[in-house]
Amino acid sequence: MRIALFITCVNDIAYPQTGIAVTRILERLGHTVDFPTAQTCCGQMHANTGYRAEALPMVHNYVEVFDRYDAIVTPSGSCTAMVRDQYPHLHPAAASVAARTYELSELLVDVLGVTDVGAEFAERVTYHPTCHGLRMLRLGDKPLALLRQVRGIQLVELGDPEECCGFGGTFALKNPDVSTAMLTDKCRRVLDTGASVLAAADNSCLAHIGGGLGRGRSGVRVMHYAEILASTGASA
Template structure:
């Protein structure tokens, strides 16, 4: 099986450790992974900001770049959701590239059929299900199934887990006061768990949450699912 890593803009520019962790994890599981250097933004930001023509151009590029691969894996629920839901609306995808694009936890559980990935992570975690992974991809229990299979992880329940953290891409910029209020609620729930760290499948939401935690001097860390599983 030829598998490509779709690393996403945010991992490339701000969270390179997430991309590296994804590679380590998949290679440890015997996946022959390639990184197409011609990949660019999938166009999610542009579509959200009201530029469908630019988003369509990027969607066509995505299809062209990843067309030859049997599977495309991304450590981002939001970008994977954009590709699966919106790329077919924006570009001709006769080869079904969008349908072959997987968020990391989906790929591990559904395509590889694994739950125990050999992680050595130790500590208490709470899991925040990000909006795109929850509502568009419907990944369900897959991330938590993977976390529960890590012997050193104590997974603590998060109250009101399905509530948005307030990021929402450009929403956090255009509606900063509302976004900040939503974030405060999420941080309070995270801290109430007493967990060492909060885990999610999206670096974008983690960036938002991590910033809030650091500003309030919280000891809670924000970690990506790939980083936990690659440990």
């Protein structure tokens, strides 16, 4: 199977370790992962704020770059949802490549049939299901199924997990008071678990929650769940 990594803007710029983690997981399972250097932004920011015409060159580029692969994996529920949900409406030729674009847990569980990736991570962890993964991709418990197989992990349930963290891209900028109130509730739920690590499928949401936890000097770290799955030691 020819697999390509779509790293996404946020991860490429601020969280490159997440893309490295995805590659390590798949290589550990015996797969080769390509990284096409011509990839760019998926255009989600543009399309979601009404600039559909400006998003089209990025959609065209995505199709051109990734069409030759059997599977495209990305460590972002948000960007996966953009490609799968919006691309077919923006570019008629995008439907095929969009259908072959998977969030990491979808590729591992649904396509490769794997839940145990040989990870070890001896910490107390709670998981926040981000909105795009939860409501658009309907990931369900796939990320949790993978985390449950991690050796040494103590996985604890997050209270009211389906509540949004308040980030929502430009929502946090346009509605700062509401966003902050939602963030406060989410941080409180995280602290109630006693976890040392909060995991999620989107680093954008983790940046938002991590900012709140950091300002409160909570001591709780945030990590993309791919980084936990890539770990083979006591901690990352």
